[in-house]
Amino acid sequence: MKSFILPLILLAAVVVIPLTWAQKGTTFKLEVKSYSHSISYYQTKAEWQLMKGDKTCRGFYLPRAKSKWNCANDGEQSLCHREYECVLSNKNFNRKVEINRLAKQLKKMSPKTKVASAVVKTERQLKIDRASSKPKLQTVENSIKKKAPIKVVERKITPSKSQKYLEEFQEFSEKEDLKQMDDIKAESRYVLEQNKSLDGRTTVFKIRPKEELEVLDEYRQSFLPLSFTGAIAKVTDKEANTLSTTDIAWTPRYRFKNSWGMRGHAGGHFVKANIDTTAETFLVLDFAAYAEYFVGESFYVDGGLGIQKWNSSTGGAFSTMGFGLGYQFDYRKVKIVDRLFVSYTSVGNEDKNTELKAGIGLSF
Known part of the structure; x- marks a missing residue:
């Protein structure tokens, strides 16, 4: 049995190292859309969730910003994007340090609205604003009247996360937990988006204008x-x-x-x-x-x-x-x-x- 162990370790090293190294220099864009008065909060939260995930930069690599936020405003809403690349982690730049830094920033901020979206744009677009999910779309036939109350479904926290991150998720969710939203315009039919995580334990509903909805080609595990x-x-x-x-x-x-x-x-x-x-x-x-x-x-x-x-x-x-x-x-x-x-x-x-x-x- 011992004769099997050393060749197996060497074999893993030969295959893993070249393929992991191939991630170096991979670039992508993080795009965030929300009302202008809350865009800073959702920019920080999108970065926090991007750093916690591993679908863009895996293994020993993690995302690092290449540019500043570039935003376009249309009066009420802002659409911002920022370029990132996958770099090798080190003592001073690693997931733990960056997650803690961004979490501290989020604790000092409060959103004024819960309407936001975040998308990672690569060859395959990857949605990160709630949970790793598969989009399931359903058309809402009746137009939403202005200032109509909209119930927001609270997401469930999966028990697989560490206690520290559970507490952070709870704190951020409380800031966003608005029972009614009065700022949604009903100028056309809307689309109700139901996102369900791959493990089936998390469901989030979101309403977006039909003409603004982007079809996401999500990475499938x-x-x-x-x-x-x-x-x-x-x-x-x-x-x-x-x-x-x-x-x-x-x-x-x-x-x-x-x-x-x-x-x-x-x-x-x-x-x-x-x-x-x-x-x-x-x-x-x-x-x-x-x-x-x-x-x-x-x-x-x-x-x-x-x-x-x-x-x-x-x-x-x-x-x-x-x-x-x-x-x-x-x-x-x-x-x-x-x-x-x-x-x-x-x-x-x-x-x-x-x-x-x-x-x-x-x-x-």
Whole structure:
């Protein structure tokens, strides 16, 4: 077992470091819209929530402002944006320091209205003004009359947050908790936006003018195209000969709303075998598709079919059948390393090879 640990650590370092480094210099814009008299509060709150999240800059990187706030006013409302980039954290600039700094600023401020929105603009736009959420839109057929009372649904605080952040959320929510809003104009039909978090525990309602609503292409946790695995594999043939090797693969994954998911597999490993009485070391390419079934939120079993291409002197392609089980972490807590797994694969060649793998999964 000890012989597996060191190669596994080295493998994780080789895969994680280059892909994490690729985040360096990533730029995006934070856009905030609110009534002019409350824009400073919502600018600070949007920065605070951006710093607490990890969808724009993950792992050891965090967002840092490249410019000052640039605002355009139309009388009552202000639309402001600010450029950010992902930089490597250090002793003086890290999430804990920045979150505490912004939280202290928020405690000294009070909003005069609860109507605001915040959007991160990248190739995919990401909404952050309430909770990580999937937009669900419903058209309100009746126009809202001027000064009509509007009930604001109070959001639930998820128990997974630390006590310190729970207290901060409660304090900021009390400042914003207005039971009636008199400043909304009803010049046209409005859209009621219902946002529900991925874990299903937080629901927020918001009303916006239909013509001002932007369609957001939100990042979906369910689809992970940048997913990879590294594993130590034990290969055995029908003569009970065994060898150990390292397997690396690209494994894009998609999880449906129910307990099912699917995963692709494109990888390879080196094998040493006797080909026509001559010992050869060659690359084996492995392609497969798997179905995943989750038992609860974390444990899963999988099974699938594929094909192996042997790049030996004689060549050959052979069908494969595999199954396995694993444990998937909450990526919001563990960040890059998202799962552990073991799998068994049977190869349909003359030597009846079998492969037993144990490894880790990485998602970016």
